[in-house]
Each structure stands twice: as structure tokens, then as C-alpha cells.
Amino acid sequence: MSQPHATKVLVIGYVWPEPRSSAAGGHMMQILESFLQQGWHVTFSSPAGSGEHRADLTALGIREIPIELNNSSFDTFISELAPDIVLFDRFMMEEQFGWRVEKHCPEALRVLETSDLQSLRDARQQRLKNRLKASEDGNDFSELFAPALREEFELMAETDLAQREIAAIYRCDLSLMISEVEIELLVEHFKLPRSLLHGCPLMVDLPTHAPVPFEDRAHFIHIGNFRHAPNWDAVLWLKTTIWPMIRQQLPAAQLHIYGAYTPPKATALHNAAQGFHVMNWAEDALQVMSAARVCMAPLRFGAGIKGKIVDAMLCGTPNVTTPIGAEGMHAAEPWPGAITRTARSFADSAVQLYQDKTQWLKAQAQGLELLASRYQPRIHGPALIARLEHCRQHLASIRRDNFTGSMLRHHQHKSTQYMAQWIEAKNRHKEDAPT
Template structure:
């Protein structure tokens, strides 16, 4: 999200970041970038009046759920604004993989065509353009879901400084690290897999090693896994992810399911920290020359690969350099910015004809926006009646 905001700012756009979420203690100081912030209310017509007065030329939704909530309001308040969907990752794919993983079956069409998938694909059609973070998901959207390429824009991580300078060398580092939001199901499963299978195998070969696990919102069931005797240390929120990544020698990310690109693995590459992950973890992030560490899909192979990286400096340095190459080849802002901006500007200048060619989107907006509109208005009226009733009772 930050890279996208910077992309718009670099083109001279004025950016307003509007959110229904309460400001959190760890939020980014957007004002330092020159980005204004606006607190929103769900299912409240105050948004309509505010947006109509603002009259933006473009509106970007952060994930399809926000398009469902606000799409009809945007179309009503500023119909000429270009509507951009930031997909983040393909929620339908992530859900299908998790469902099939738990059922111990391969990912299949039935799982991919879930109700959530239907909602997500409908949001893509209703928007003018969707930013897709992974080349794998670009293919999935076009081949499985038959989304026209004109509605999609490949937009991976965009790094203005691909490599963190002054990364610590092999001898200055120690221990392993795992990092990720505990509320994210793939991350929580990875922690359990490490605790129950992978870490005991590593610890048997490296009895003095420690695994430092960082992530926001650790629940009691996560902190209960902390065991200093086993070297399994659940540390929770990291004040600075780059600092703890640069202190570690190897990053562990055994992701059994998920989607999109993995920020933790990108950060590890930037910090010069080789990683051990799965095919799902490395998806959409590899470059010519292999992975910046090792890829495996079972506990024993993951553990053995982690131990080899930890013990052999030459192998570790090769993995580190491969990570730096991957960042330069795949995620350099200068590589993607001209293409992305050209597509957005071309769309903005031909918005009417673009929409007329997207008949499915026109149809979905006609029907879906009617239902979400009336539901939103019903909730707003219900909320106001409840407020009036409570005031009457108080009087």
C-alpha cells in the first residue's frame, strides 16, 4: 500500500487515505508523505456528501470487501472517477488452498469457484482496473476465471531501494527467525508446523540454536508455545522488522497454503537474510538462478535445508546474492513504474469506451449495486433508529 501511495505522489497526485478502521498504535505516519487522512463511517451517507465535494479523479479500494461496501456510493457520488481495485492477493485462491489443505485433497475447480470467489471476481468486473500482485495470479484470473486482460494490471512489490545497504555478514548473525501476523491463518499454521515438526528436527542438529518468532497480535495460544529450554521463543511485535531480520542468519517461512507475494520473504531478501520456504511461499517471487535460500515442502527436507544454510557460509552467501538479484530483476520500481502508469493514464483518458466494452461489469454494477445500496441504506436507518431509541430511553 505504501509503495502505491508513493507511486501516485510521484506523479503529482494529491492522495487522501480514507479508512473505517480506528487509528492503531503501529500505523504508518502518512502525514510525513504528504498524505491526508479521513476517518469514515460504515453504512453512513456522510461518506457520499464528503466524496461528492472532494470529486476525486480516481478511487482505489483496498481489497474487494471495500469495493462491496463503497463501490455503489462511489459510482453515485462521482461516476466519472476511475475505480481501481487493489487486490492485495487473490482471496479466492488463498481460501481454496486452505480448504483443500485441511481436506488433504488437491486444489480443484469446486474450491476455486466458491462463493467468496464469485464475490471477488464480481468486484474485479465492477472496477475499471485491478492491481494484481503476482504473475501466477494474473494467469489464474485470465485462464480459470476468464477475466479479460484489459481489466488487470500486474503490480508487484515496488521498491525504490531494492537492497538494504550495510547488511550484517554471516559471522555477525546467529539463530533463526520466523515473522508474520498471527491473525493470518497461513502464518499461524506455519508456527504450529515449526513447533510440532520442523524445529525439533533442526534443534536435534543444532542444539544451541534458537528460533525467534515475531508477529503482531500474538494470541494466548501462541505465547503458550514459548519454551526457552527448546529454543522456541515467541517474541510478538517487532519494533523494527529489518533490525531483527538482519540479526538472524536464516529466515524460516514454511507456508503450507496462502496466496499473493510474501512480504516477509521480500524483507528477508532486502536484509540479506537467506530463507527456507515452500513452493507456495516462493510463488511469484523467483528469478533466474533459483531461490534466495531453499524451497521444500516436507518437514525433514525443510529442516535439513535450514541447517545447511546455517552451517555453510559459502552456500549462505550465494543465497544472499541471489536474493539481491531477485529484488533487482523482479521488484525494482524503475522497472515497473512506467508500464503501470502508462496503463492507468491510458485507461483514464479512455474511461467511457473502456466501460462500454466491459458489459459484464455494467451488468453486475446494475444488479449488485442495487442490492448493496439498499442493504447499506437499511443498516443506516436501523442504526439511526437505535440511536434515537437509546436517547429516548435516556431522557
């Protein structure tokens, strides 16, 4: 009697996952773990170079195959692999490889992992730049946090990035969305069918041990990959405005800033006399988070949901953030710390949390409650698998109903295909040319 066919999944990564460097890397590993728990055969491919902190996927039983952009070798590779599901890690990978997947494996379910809406993040970054040009006030950024989703849509709608990103969502059979706010934006304002989207937040197991006590903790902490623009901006706001306000109230306070890929411009901000310590990369982010008393995430722009804040809740570390930092993370549930709109209120809230044990313990408990209600793998992992299986079973009707996606694939993939073939021919000509 023949064995049942094991589902084969190909993940095409924008980068090789680095779960200890970014929330996006952590989320990808959580998705891969959900696949492995089903006994699915997983292959991970990427055209990117190997990063310093990449995960060892082979140790988990995942096959690693590097691929190249604009190279027909991918066609042979995917034809031989014949995956049942292809997951594109961010829309740029769908742009590059989507037409090849459709041509050589038309029956494979095509899924997009958006990570966060890059076009939303970039539009918000532009709004911050405009605000900084218009005013030197470093305290009050309330207007950045006030726009309704309709205003966000109007900011994004005419940008090339939004048109590319949302076209990729249409071209896929299903897109994974990490934030419910972004789902609402896409459905209510960009008018995407809800049936093309699936909410898939960060998935973390609840801690099994008691958190480090209040008395055994010290210092403030900020953590985040320096290559991620919102994190670098947060460090600048801390340095120029928020941290001096905290030091006025707590002259001996220390802030420890950790992040992967620390650039010289960040290292240059280190000033031990001011208690401002740039610590580079943390080998164990949860360990340093557990040793700190308050996590600070002063994000003035961004999108998605924030891995550093989930890590803080896991470690029982209350946090202070902005409406951008808290977006999509708690709905109507109490926030495990404080959500603020100005540098002054941020500093005051951080100092109060640092000193007030009763308030600190209450925030800590709220963090654990939030993890239990919204981020458990035993809920979201099976939900993801069930949605993928449903899409595979109803693939023909899903594609028939998604006429806009079919139309976009017809036009976009033709132009992308011809451009890729032209680049490949040009590269081959260079290689064959006499030296």
C-alpha cells in the same frame, strides 16, 4: 494563466496501513508513494479503527478522513472531494462503497487493490484442513503444493468468497494484482479479460550497504503478522514438527519468532529450553532479519507474494520456504535458499544453509539479483502510473467493452444500495428512539 488540475486520488482502506506489520500494509505505502511522486493529491479514508502500528500518513502529505459504513455522510464527502481516481483496498471496500462512488462520481476511475486473492488463500486453507483431518502425518504435505491452476479453479469456483471477489474485479475499471500466478489463474480459468488486470508486485529499493557477514549472524528467524492465518499455521508447523528436527541436528539452535498482534495462544508456545522464542512485535523488522542467519517461511497455504521473503532478500538473509511461499516470486530465476515440500527436507535445508557459508553466500547473492530483476520501484511505479493514466484517457471504451462488469454493477449495486439504506434507516431509528 490557470494552473493545471492536480489529479485527486481517494483511497478507501480496509484498514489504516501498517507497513511494519504486514506485506499488504507495505504494498499500500509503496502505491501511495508512487502517487505522491506524481504530485497527486491523496486522501486516505477507512471505516476501520486505528491500529497499534499505523503509518503517519499526514506526515507524508496525505489527508486522513475516517468514514462510516452504511452512512450517507460518505455521499456528501465524496461529492465534495470529487476524486479523479478511487482506489478500493480489497474487494470488501468495493462492495461497501462502490455503488456510492459510481452514483456521486461516475467519471472517477475505479481501481481495486486486491492485495492477494483471498478466495484462493481460503480455498487452500480448506484443503489443508481436510488434509489434517485425513492424516496425522506432520511431515509430507507435497499434495498441497502439487495442484495445477485448473484444480485451484475447481476448488474456488463454487465458493461464495470467489464469486464476491471476482465480481468486484469485474465491477472495477482496473485491478492491481501482486502475483503473476494469480493473473494467470484469473485469465486462463476464470476467463477474466487481461485488460482488467495490472501486475503490481512489491516495490523495494535495493540496499545501499553491505549485508551483515555470515560470521556476525546467529539464529533462525520467522516473522509475520499473527492475524494472518497462514503465518499462524506456519508457526504451528514449526513448533510441532520442523523445529524438533532442526534441534536434533543443532542442539543449541535458537528460533526467534516475531509478529504483530501476538495472541496468548502464540505466547504459550514460547519455550526457551527448546530454543523456541516467541518475541512478539519487532520494532525494526529489517534489523532483526539482518541479525539472523536463516529465515524460515514454512507456509502450507496462502496467496500473493510474501513480504517476509522480500525483507529477507533485502537483508541478505537466505530463506527456506515451500512452493506456496515462493509462488509468483521468482519465475525461472534461482531461489535465494531452498524450496521444500516436507518438514524433513525443510529442516535439512535450513540446517545446511545455517552451516555452509559457501551455499549461504550463493543464496544471498541470488536474493539481491532477484530484487534487482523483479521488485524495483523505478520500474513498477512508473508502469502503474502509466496504466492508470491510460485507463483515464480511455475510460468510456474500457467500460463499454466490460459489459459483464456493467451488468454486475447494475444488479449488485442496487441490492447493496438498498441494504445499506435499510441499515442506515434502522440505525437512525435506534438513535431517535426514546430512552
